Amino acid sequence: DAKTTQPPSMDCAEGRAANLPCNHSTISGNEYVYWYRQIHSQGPQYIIHGLKNNETNEMASLIITEDRKSSTLILPHATLRDTAVYYCIVRVGRGKLIFGQGTELSVKP
């Protein structure tokens, strides 16, 4: 079973920031938080990951709370092409990804 909880769906206006929350209250000290997305039946795409510090790359920012029980993925300027299902996953080391239901993000013009 997935160890994360995400809202099933969210809407965002094009050009605005999309903030996707994730709860992972049972996360262990050595588990990382990963974010992937799946755009309509394509293969999932890696977005970003972090342990305890906030992270930023060319796609998104990841904000992890100090107690590490939750995190937020931020897409700073959402476009229509960001419409997808976003998955928050916690895992340690290499090995399988356990996908939950994810959040279906709809970016609207």
Place this chain on the structure above:
Amino acid sequence: NAGVMQNPRHLVRRRGQEARLRCSPMKGHSHVYWYRQLPEEGLKFMVYLQKENIIDESGMPKERFSAEFPKEGPSILRIQQVVRGDSAAYFCASSPSTDVWEQYFGPGTRLTVT
């Protein structure tokens, strides 16, 4: 650098036939993972392989399914005597041998059993 390649992209099999799905990982990647996505369902892990070794097959059905990743050539997911319930999208992912743990996914193979 080419991404993960899967072929065929679409495969149609009749009940009872065999299905062979191929996955070529990214260059320099020696870890391969297979996932299955049933219609209207989430992605489920099936098996994790390194070259010539199965590391974790906890998600593989006990019968009819097998996977290999030989020293040379692509990884193969083999489904014997397919049934309608095997109809799904099968995704392969790869990761390198270093401490980089991100998995990079291929476009998937859509299997339809008639």
